[in-house]
Amino acid sequence: MIGKGHSISRTKASIAYGWNQEKEAEVVLKEYLAGDTPQDIAEEFKIIQSQNQRCTNNTLSFVVSPTIADGKNMSRKELGEIAQKFLQEMKLTNHQAIGFVHRDKEHVHIHIYVNRISLTGETYKDNFIGKRSQVAADNVAKELGLTRVREVQQEKLQELSGIRQEMKRINDKVLGSRPKSLDDYIRLMKDHKVKVIPTINKSNQLQGFRLEYKGANLKASEVHRDMSGNKLIAEIAQNRSFTRLKEAPKSILILDKTVGLSANLTTKIAKELIKGILKRALDTGIGMGY
Known part of the structure; x- marks a missing residue:
């Protein structure tokens, strides 16, 4: 399983991409949110983000991808569990978050958008967030018995x-x-x-x-x-x-x-x-x- 992450500023547009029905999007994670549209979610994010006006890249964007073999038969519930455990690994359980699964391609993947400002007003540190996302995804794969990146890499190197x-x-x-x-x-x-x-x-x-x-x-x-x-x-x-x-x-x-x-x-x-x-x-x- 692969994890990618970075900080962004275009919250509404990014969530709208995640919620794109042309990509057969399904909501698999919703934390501390009530809205049912990208506009609603962005507004709820904005209320919390108003506690820290200095933070411009105030939303975290992640993509978590099981291997093709692991992901093709996963249920909505199983993908939601991956997203939830990923947030736990990233220590983001005190933050608003929404996650979508895209099944429009062979490689099923999860888009997760998290408010960088916590419910209590702290700004989440995003240094080395890309590397930390990789480690978090690997830890989740290990816990759930899914294929890990290093296993895929070793198989690839052996074949070559x-x-x-x-x-x-x-x-x-x-x-x-x-x-x-x-x-x-x-x-x-x-x-x-x-x-x-x-x-x-x-x-x-x-x-x-x-x-x-x-x-x-x-x-x-x-x-x-x-x-x-x-x-x-x-x-x-x-x-x-x-x-x-x-x-x-x-x-x-x-x-x-x-x-x-x-x-x-x-x-x-x-x-x-x-x-x-x-x-x-x-x-x-x-x-x-x-």
Whole structure:
């Protein structure tokens, strides 16, 4: 089961989308609400939200999706139980909430809209809400005996074992030619029919890479843990003589565009650089008392 979440400001429009009858919408959750239209619900939200005028993104929007196999035969009651337990995991039981199930597609999913302002006026903290939604959904799946994301991922990786091994061999061959930049690496991988796709967030920071090969699309770390972004960047950086911790790059040129590196990624790269320095020292005996 997958959970997604973020804060929004367009409460009425979002609830109207959830209540869309063209999507065969059914109400499966209703907490501290009496209205029967998107307009009514939005007005009830607004009454509570008036306790905190400074909060603009004052509604929380979640999508909780069981796997296709789990969701296709679920009753309205069972889907409502998922929504209720998800709210409990997110510690949102003291908030107005409404949830709808959409069955218009093969993948049955639940839209949940929650007033970010509690019944007693506190504003719910939305930091890392996307990640917390994933964890909450996973906990609910575990409690109810439903398929968990990690189980689906493991099955997928197992099925792609042969392709992953091919991609790893190509990666090792390309790195063996000592590319001097990420663009060199991307070009060389493309020559071997592997497409490298940088993952760049809205803050123009590089988060990692995905690889496409023979119809498979995987995170680089899913292909092999030695292919994670920090290890790849560190190895290429060493080819350009970035060998000291203070020289770990804070930004990098990729596809003719300069992108930043998050503090977390920079720290990981620095650690990989140190490992590389120690390995070379051990291999050559430099500074080891020989």
